[in-house]
Amino acid sequence: MVAADRVYKREELKPIHDRCRCAVLPILRGADPGLMLNGEDLDRLYRAAGGTAGKKLTGLRVGIGEHGELGPILFPYGRGFRDAEEADADRRAGSIERRLQGLERSTRSLERQMAAGETRLRPLVGYQQRLIAQLCEELAA
Template structure:
């Protein structure tokens, strides 16, 4: 994808249409593969708790493409080109503007793949009555503090797993007859408390773990659903992000 982006030679409307013709089928295929693998994974887990479970039926069109955001993919993947033109209008060099567009493209692509995963979890889990809860599973060498905090909590399956753009976390399902409780890893949560205090100097050590709901919340995003963020942030644009004081 990066090679296709870098090799466009221009970032006007004509190049955007050409890029979409080439890239969107590949992106959609990736989303469908993620959805299929996620459904198979959940089916395998469910058979461990219910050997009589029937095979999962998944409408791939309902968990990929336009279904993810309620916005046509052509419009979504126009945004990296808008990013380039906006950067140029602000005086950035062409190389810097193209790099900004590439970053926007990467974030959008990763987010869509993650949305395919979380939408599939919600769709498939609806047909799995013995699964009641989900737990976030961290991936990769580095994870943001928001995901790390969320990974210490359990969620009801009816709630679409909150994400942030570029999130790569997986979801583990938990049987209804075993509620792990709101906090599933208090030791990790306490370590995160320490790091937050060291970094921001705002943590109230007298608070209990459940009070982290006052710091991290799930926001409704118009397209991608619940998004993790700190209370007090406003996501009107990259220049308008405000951390709590």
């Protein structure tokens, strides 16, 4: 990935690293797929690896996929390219998980108050428990 922002003059390149299976993509009509990789992408890559040292980068794997509008793109190896529906589903799941965490904390707090003798909270605790069950079902679906 680090070499993706370079332009090479040869169709066939020697391996760049140990067990190299990197692909070479042509620059067509001025569209260089390597230019899609910018400093922010590299910074994100280095953060994910835990640094810029070769030993840290060896555990990171990426693949090349074909995007209908953008052309070749890089994605986490083994995960595949996500379309808009999959990305939306991931965002919804993250939102549901955050709501669940908040509801569970709140419900535990209310249950502690009920254990200390507060009786007016029973309907609220029941409502939150039903909401938690509903959100868990949404996540499982």
